[in-house]
Amino acid sequence: MQLKYKILKQCEDAKLASAKLAGVETNAKNKALIGIANAVKKNKNKILAANKKDLRNAKKNNLSDVLLKRLKLDNIKINEIIAGVKSVAKLEDPAGKTLAVTELDKGLNLHKVSTPIGVIGVIFESRPDALVQISALCLKSGNAVILKGGSEAENTNSTLFEAIRNVSEKYLPKGWIQLIGTREEVKEVLKMDEFIDLLIPRGSNKFVKYIQENTKIPVLGHSEGICHVYVDKDADLKMAVDICFDAKCQYPAVCNAMETLLVHKAIAKKFLPLMEKKFKEADVELRGCAETKKILKNIKKATEEDWKTEYNDLILSIKMVDSVDEAIGHINKYGSGHTDAIITNNKKTSDRFMDLVDSGSVMVNCSTRFADGFRYGLGAEVGISTNKVHARGPVGLEGLVIYKYKSFGKGHKVADYSGKKAREFTHKRIK
Amino acid sequence: MQLKYKILKQCEDAKLASAKLAGVETNAKNKALIGIANAVKKNKNKILAANKKDLRNAKKNNLSDVLLKRLKLDNIKINEIIAGVKSVAKLEDPAGKTLAVTELDKGLNLHKVSTPIGVIGVIFESRPDALVQISALCLKSGNAVILKGGSEAENTNSTLFEAIRNVSEKYLPKGWIQLIGTREEVKEVLKMDEFIDLLIPRGSNKFVKYIQENTKIPVLGHSEGICHVYVDKDADLKMAVDICFDAKCQYPAVCNAMETLLVHKAIAKKFLPLMEKKFKEADVELRGCAETKKILKNIKKATEEDWKTEYNDLILSIKMVDSVDEAIGHINKYGSGHTDAIITNNKKTSDRFMDLVDSGSVMVNCSTRFADGFRYGLGAEVGISTNKVHARGPVGLEGLVIYKYKSFGKGHKVADYSGKKAREFTHKRIK
Numbered sequence: 132m133q134l135k136y137k138i139l140k141q142c143e144d145a146k147l148a149s150a151k152l153a154g155v156e157t158n159a160k161n162k163a164l165i166g167i168a169n170a171v172k173k174n175k176n177k178i179l180a181a182n183k184k185d186l187r188n189a190k191k192n193n194l195s196d197v198l199l200k201r202l203k204l205d206n207i208k209i210n211e212i213i214a215g216v217k218s219v220a221k222l223e224d225p226a227g228k229t230l231a232v233t234e235l236d237k238g239l240n241l242h243k244v245s246t247p248i249g250v251i252g253v254i255f256e257s258r259p260d261a262l263v264q265i266s267a268l269c270l271k272s273g274n275a276v277i278l279k280g281g282s283e284a285e286n287t288n289s290t291l292f293e294a295i296r297n298v299s300e301k302y303l304p305k306g307w308i309q310l311i312g313t314r315e316e317v318k319e320v321l322k323m324d325e326f327i328d329l330l331i332p333r334g335s336n337k338f339v340k341y342i343q344e345n346t347k348i349p350v351l352g353h354s355e356g357i358c359h360v361y362v363d364k365d366a367d368l369k370m371a372v373d374i375c376f377d378a379k380c381q382y383p384a385v386c387n388a389m390e391t392l393l394v395h396k397a398i399a400k401k402f403l404p405l406m407e408k409k410f411k412e413a414d415v416e417l418r419g420c421a422e423t424k425k426i427l428k429n430i431k432k433a434t435e436e437d438w439k440t441e442y443n444d445l446i447l448s449i450k451m452v453d454s455v456d457e458a459i460g461h462i463n464k465y466g467s468g469h470t471d472a473i474i475t476n477n478k479k480t481s482d483r484f485m486d487l488v489d490s491g492s493v494m495v496n497c498s499t500r501f502a503d504g505f506r507y508g509l510g511a512e513v514g515i516s517t518n519k520v521h522a523r524g525p526v527g528l529e530g531l532v533i534y535k536y537k538s539f540g541k542g543h544k545v546a547d548y549s550g551k552k553a554r555e556f557t558h559k560r561i562k
Numbered sequence: 563m564q565l566k567y568k569i570l571k572q573c574e575d576a577k578l579a580s581a582k583l584a585g586v587e588t589n590a591k592n593k594a595l596i597g598i599a600n601a602v603k604k605n606k607n608k609i610l611a612a613n614k615k616d617l618r619n620a621k622k623n624n625l626s627d628v629l630l631k632r633l634k635l636d637n638i639k640i641n642e643i644i645a646g647v648k649s650v651a652k653l654e655d656p657a658g659k660t661l662a663v664t665e666l667d668k669g670l671n672l673h674k675v676s677t678p679i680g681v682i683g684v685i686f687e688s689r690p691d692a693l694v695q696i697s698a699l700c701l702k703s704g705n706a707v708i709l710k711g712g713s714e715a716e717n718t719n720s721t722l723f724e725a726i727r728n729v730s731e732k733y734l735p736k737g738w739i740q741l742i743g744t745r746e747e748v749k750e751v752l753k754m755d756e757f758i759d760l761l762i763p764r765g766s767n768k769f770v771k772y773i774q775e776n777t778k779i780p781v782l783g784h785s786e787g788i789c790h791v792y793v794d795k796d797a798d799l800k801m802a803v804d805i806c807f808d809a810k811c812q813y814p815a816v817c818n819a820m821e822t823l824l825v826h827k828a829i830a831k832k833f834l835p836l837m838e839k840k841f842k843e844a845d846v847e848l849r850g851c852a853e854t855k856k857i858l859k860n861i862k863k864a865t866e867e868d869w870k871t872e873y874n875d876l877i878l879s880i881k882m883v884d885s886v887d888e889a890i891g892h893i894n895k896y897g898s899g900h901t902d903a904i905i906t907n908n909k910k911t912s913d914r915f916m917d918l919v920d921s922g923s924v925m926v927n928c929s930t931r932f933a934d935g936f937r938y939g940l941g942a943e944v945g946i947s948t949n950k951v952h953a954r955g956p957v958g959l960e961g962l963v964i965y966k967y968k969s970f971g972k973g974h975k976v977a978d979y980s981g982k983k984a985r986e987f988t989h990k991r992i993k
Contacts (some may be wrong), residue, residue, distance in 0.1 A: 140839075150894050150918060150920055151918070152888075153917055153918055153920065154914065154917045154918050165575060191883060194878070210846065215885035217873070220858050233938070233939050235932070235937065235938070235939065239928060239932075241938055241939070248950050248951065249872040249920065249950055252730045259714075280938065287906075306815055324582065324652050328950045328951070329950070329951055344778075346637050347775075347778075349780065349951045367973070370973040373973060373975055374974075374975060375976035376975075377976055377977050381977045381980070382976075448819035456589045459581075463581050471755070472969075483585065485968050486584055486585045487581060487582070487584055487585050489581060489584070489680065490966065491966055491967065492966065492967045492968075492969065493966060493967070493968050493969070494969040494970075494971065495968075495969070495970055495971065496970070496971040496972055496973055496974070497670060497969050497971025497972075497973070497974035498974065498975050498976050501666070501670075501971075501974065501976060502967070502969075503968055506666065506966065506976070506979070506987065507664070507666070507672055508666065508672070508987065508991075510666050518681055519679050519681065519759045519760070519963060519964050520759070520760055520780045521951040521952040521964075523964050523965060523966060523967075524965075524966065525967070533950050533951060533952075533954050534954060535922055535923065535924060535955065536922060536924070536933070536955045536956070537916050537923075537924050537925070537926075537937065537956075538903075538923065538924075538925040538926070538932055538933075539925075539927070539928075540925065540927040540928025540929075541927055541928075542798070542801040542804060542805060542927055543805075543810070543926070543927070543928035543929065543932065544797075544804055544805060544807075544808035544928070544929050544931075544933035545808055545813075545929050545932060545937070546808050546812045548937070549812070556937065556939065559679075560939075560940035
């Protein structure tokens with residue numbers, strides 16, 4: 132009860148601050164960001180010391196090597212954090228933009244203006260750099276932020292949080308940033324739909340899935356990245372081999388790496404052995420459908436489960452298909468709506484693929500690995516979304532704003548626009 | 563179990579159809595819409611006969627007069643339905659628009675393209691005209707639609723549905739429109755988050771609230787419309803009286819009518835008696851705070867409950883405030899984020915109000931009753947949203963689309979953009 136009350140109070144404070152934050156000028160937000168970058172620099176030793184303490188505890192608690200790697204901060208990471216915050220200061224302010232203007236009638240104008248969303252909840256595991264990055268993005272877009280970190284990063288997070296809060300509250304409404312302690316349950320945060328307008332979870336697929344399934348608050352992000360490359364009968368096979376290798380091997384542990392290769396039967400005999408040879412360089416384990424195994428005789432058989440699996444590893448499932456439509460059907464059935472590519476020189480085929488594959492990112496003749504906020508030129512990435520409302524695919528600052536309508540009248544009443552002598556609206560689009 | 567299986571099958575069919583619908587040309591969609599308008603005309607007598615049957619049953623079941631009025635179709639309503647469908651055919655197709663183009667590097671272009679959302683679930687009470695209107699909007703935006711009507715309109719809905727399906731499936735993928743019978747529980751539909759991408763509930767506040775609180779599917783709409791007008795110390799009092807009268811009395815039963823009047827103390831003594839006199843014309847019941855009652859001695863006392871109430875009736879609560887900031891605070895605390903207006907000739911004050919009031923529509927010197935898709939010139943209205951993600955305020959066809967990213971490469975691999983000899987992205991904005 133005590134804890135619940137404490138979290139409630141923090142959420143209320145953030146909500147109140149967010150209402151004021153919507154009126155803060157871009158200039159003040161940028162000053163706060165530069166202040167944060169400097170504060171992280173100034174407090175570097177303190178932050179690294181806190182992180183060492185967390186690492187010691189984590190080792191005692193037998194945390195996995197992957198998690199330890201995510202948890203660890205060093206000079207290089209601190210410098211990346213500082214550079215990241217500074218780069219957010221340089222991005223255009225996504226809030227306060229006039230998106231459209233319509234004259235409804237003489238003297239009555241309607242403006243559609245971008246605004247902050249309100250209060251963003253960020254729930255993250257291990258990586259303390261996520262705390263700074265997301266706080267900077269929320270700040271720039273004018274949103275209050277409630278941070279809930281994992282217990283393994285308790286000391287690092289609270290040191291980073293103190294540094295950010297102390298300097299930023301010189302420029303911004305008090306309470307705009309809140310850290311929810313590690314003993315408090317994630318469950319409590321997930322119930323705060325009255326105060327939190329959007330949740331951004333950062334962590335493992337399992338973690339994100341848990342968040343998505345246990346809250347009424349809209350969640351921005353993705354749990355799975357089951358990405359496909361379809362090599363069409365009209366593909367340049369040399370290009371196809373290179374792109375497939377890049378999509379699988381350039382960094383296999385990430386969400387935009389290829390997990391399933393679909394191959395048109397007309398080129399399978401020629402293409403699959405070339406592909407197998409290339410994949411041997413990187414020791415990729417191949418698992419094929421029955422038709423694929425007729426060509427690549429020594430590989431494992433792929434099961435139904437394989438089509439649904441994000442390996443995040445040097446494993447690839449391969450399926451032979453009769454047509455682009457069969458490829459599209461397979462992707463829409465087993466994919467996760469993240470990123471899918473076609474290799475073909477037939478424009479009609481690639482147009483069909485790109486129109487009908489229902490994913491945030493679709494590609495022709497390039498690697499699925501390009502699906503990323505930095506590579507897409509978004510400036511900064513909040514995450515990659517497989518949602519079909521609000522924001523989809525790699526999401527930059529724009530995903531942290533919504534809009535409101537502002538009407539500017541001179542005494543206009545609706546009664547004048549109804550009845551027998553009704554005035555007519557002009558509905559003239561000005562912008 | 564039988565019913566559950568049937569609904570599942572309908573949802574699966576809609577999902578499959580939606581994947582094909584994304585590739586249907588605007589022209590075919592418009593032909594289907596004109597076909598629907600003609601089919602409603604041709605089947606008019608059949609529709610009216612079915613409606614009479616529903617009305618007879620409804621009377622037997624002692625349905626309220628309000629619900630009977632919503633349920634009833636006549637020649638005029640049928641003509642309005644036909645005109646509505648035809649007007650949707652004339653609207654611009656919101657899907658397939660290229661929203662932005664960025665050159666990532668030479669030969670590698672990224673297009674941001676608007677796309678249908680997928681499958682829209684529409685749950686509605688009583689009004690059978692909502693079935694046709696929303697189906698037309700879903701069709702135009704390229705979305706499959708699953709309709710769940712109320713049992714009181716069973717015969718009307720199924721007759722309308724048959725007419726729409728029969729003609730539209732000549733142009734569109736079979737299964738794009740589904741009617742879920744009346745015996746099936748709304749509860750089953752709310753569980754279909756695997757298939758339905760967005761829910762649009764149409765009905766009473768209580769009904770919409772129930773939907774919002776009992777599904778994991780994103781919901782577009784609003785339950786309450788607690789709208790405010792704040793009369794500032796720098797208001798033109800004659801204008802303020804006229805606008806307040808319009809906002810309360812022009813149509814008190816709707817969501818964008820004023821429910822609470824906030825008055826600056828500096829003009830209260832002059833303004834409130836003028837307002838009271840005008841409101842007497844329309845027999846409006848006034849309820850005031852303690853300060854208000856010092857001026858308007860004979861009115862009822864407003865309680866805490868009044869500030870939270872959407873009367874939808876000729877009742878108005880009145881509160882005196884010390885400043886625009888107190889007005890903003892009251893609105894953000896008790897309002898529903900729907901529509902709020904300020905009456906003032908002080909630009910600094912109105913700017914502050916419009917920036918800091920956290921509602922979908924904010925207004926200066928005009929009536930809250932303007933917050934409406936038709937009046938805003940959106941062409942057609944899906945509903946009014948108090949959401950803070952995806953779509954907000956009056957929502958037109960644009961609220962029924964999302965976007966995807968399409969990358970067009972010539973064999974581009976991410977490996978070339980990493981390591982020591984990394985290529986640099988150009989990130990040149992083309993559109």
